[in-house]
Amino acid sequence: MQTFSSNFLNWDVVQTYLPDLLAGMWVTISLAAIILFCGLLGGTGLALVRMARLRLLNAVIIVFVDVVRALPPLMLMVVAYFGLPYLGVRLTGFAVACIVLASVLAAFTEELLWAGLSTVSVGQYEAARSTGLTFLQMMGSVVLPQAFRLIQAPLASRIIATTKNTALASVVAVPELLSQANTAQGYSGNASPLTAASLGYLVILLPMVVAARRLERARGAI
């Protein structure tokens, strides 16, 4: 047991690397914030574009969304990071992570929102338009709020998954929390930095999971 705590719960080791770990946590949080913002906005935009029912554009959106949902995010990041240089495009790991993970979130958001928009009854659209609201007003005040409420549980789940996926950025040389912990673990030969990183992630993610559970309960649905 002494071995266990000195290898996994060693405060001294953690203290040595604490500045790096905290810097990593900050990178993680920045990544998550940017990705969540861009992804949710992008997904909403894609769903709205799809409402225009332009056949070619719709086809492109559907293909994009399907491919991005089918491929593992790590695969997408590796292809972008290691493949794009062959096209003469050299992006930083941070940029790759942002673009890829935001695209994944946008794809899932678009699918969910599209299903939600289709479920909001036609009567809502008709009532709003017949009182003179423009398309954007109708969407903003009447339809989108209802659609989002319908999908809030699976969307919350997706947001949580996206936040967890920021850890994948460590594979493309982004100095976020996991990456820092991994390095620290390598140098010190001690697993405690990983314990600290785990706690760091849980501090961010457990509240989100608990909030999502409360949302599911309120809605009474998955």
Next chain:
Amino acid sequence: MLAPSAVTQMSGQAPAQVVLRLDGLHKSFGPLVVLRGIDLAVREGEMVFLIGPSGSGKSTLLRCCNRLEEPTSGAVLVEGRDILGPKVDLNQVRRRIGMVFQSFNLYPHMTARQNVTLALCKVARKSKAEADVIARRMLDHVGLSDRIDYYPRALSGGQQQRVAIARTLALEPRIVLFDEPTSALDPELVNGVLGVMRMLRDEGMTMVVVSHEMRFAREAADRIVFMADGEIVEQGTPDAIFGAPRHPRLRDFLSSLGTV
């Protein structure tokens, strides 16, 4: 105790056996007291109607009889045996007590026939062949022999309720409890279900019914029990209750219903 049933008075024979007896039944949900010391005896072949304002505890009383609600205190005796004891095989007891629900509660993933045979096979341990024969007979009895293999969603509300009745009859219970069986039905479908209930009564089934169908109560019941605030306030024959109500609460209740 209670006045002898109308059946006894008419036949002049020894009183029929008591199938269900409630002694001092109390039920509280936390601080809320729903049943205050109910004493009731139901004899074989009787049709007892429970009436009363909402919140009087009628449904709770019914559900205590087969322990879908657990009484807080008191005794529930079915065919002379207390079913509240810890050693009671509740599942076998429930074969002797049937229940028909307001919302039918048919299993949507099974046909009418399968709804009826499920308990026959799993609780009464009949073979599939035997169960099928019984199911066919029961569904025929309630007038649905041509819908045996229909799913609930393809049946009207009245038909679904009749399947529910068949499901319960298949187990040959001694007594059937009806919890507002027609309250969820469109008016034109109510008579179909009441017709089946009338038929059961004529065949001698012991029945306890909670319902708002006052005309049916007046015409079909052997005894009417009026409940308010968790107690039995007055009971008697339909003529006595509707024709000469004594207790002021009963009179208020009846006048709020208009003429029957």
Next chain:
Amino acid sequence: MNDFAANFFNLQILARVWPLLLTGLTTTVLLSIVIVPAGLTIGMLVALLHSFRSYGLRWAMIIYVDLFRAYPPLVLLIYVYYGLPFFGIDTDAFWSVVLALVLNTSAYFAEVFRAGIEGIPSGQVQAARATGLGGLQTMRYVVLPQAIRNMLPDLLSNGLESVKLTSLASVVTLPELLRAARLAQGNTVNATPLIAASLMYLAFLWPLVRLTTRLERRTLSAR
């Protein structure tokens, strides 16, 4: 254009690395075949334990589910991979990956099962119990058949996520498909293996995505 094809769709290179990719694919499939059923089984077990009347048991299950839904799988994987040797458990990377991913997916499946079971109207249970069916019989013949039909889209999408998660194994150098592709890309200095691997993932995951979408839409409108 020629350059593009040579860098991304180079058939000669593809021919060379094909065996490597195929081995990678086999490992991915193996991982999936082990992880998904294990996750389903444990998830169902957790959901059943949750449905018992014990307060302590229910809380234990909630903690398990929330913990492993919040824990990033890659972090868990690395933790397990580097941590197990400290316990004297010397096993190959395959089982570290399996352990970490099963913990993760079982939590998600448990939530799906729990919500599915609780979504069945109580009237169904009452009717079944009133005809004398026991607790387990009611679960088996009345509740679960209806619940599973409702849960199918979520079970499918979670299964899909699990298969995608196997790509994380590349980080601990398990030679599954992504790792094979990376190695091949590094060795040949050519992006074709990456494209080939992507197409292989698409080949067996895209149909599942389409299926999930269709089922999800049906469930959403049925509410």
